[in-house]
Amino acid sequence: MKNKLSDLNNHLFAQLERLGEEDLTADQIDKEVNRSKAIIGVAAQIVSAQNLNLRAVELIAEHGERFHDKLTMIEAPR
Template identity: 55%
Template sequence: MARNKLGDLQNHLFEQLERLNDENLTGEQLETELKRAKAVSSVASQIIANGHLVLKAVQLKDNAISADVQVPKMLEAGDD
């Protein structure tokens, strides 16, 4: 299973931008690339939103007055 990082996402987004900037793309090729760009953008937005949610969960736990605050397992930021 791939273990991608946000830096990898950034690279993918720039690669997509470069493909969109290809002046040799015309007609059907351009339309296909535009559809791909929309899909990449949609997935990237979800990855970023998920990262933001994990960050908020970590901040909540770190800022909690009680040490007994439990963050749901699915929101933990872990290396597994």
């Protein structure tokens, strides 16, 4: 898999650094703020999906494999 949560973290911090650039014009700041809002929206969806994945894995770990066939979106461990 190419994208990891660490990549998301790097993107978020890179955007934070862009927002902190002191030589931005008002127009550039507006563009970066809009870009930040888009990144935040996508990041929130990624985190939400990963939380759901984690909850499913915890369910399997706590109650055994009897739930695994009900969680068809979860890949079997390798």
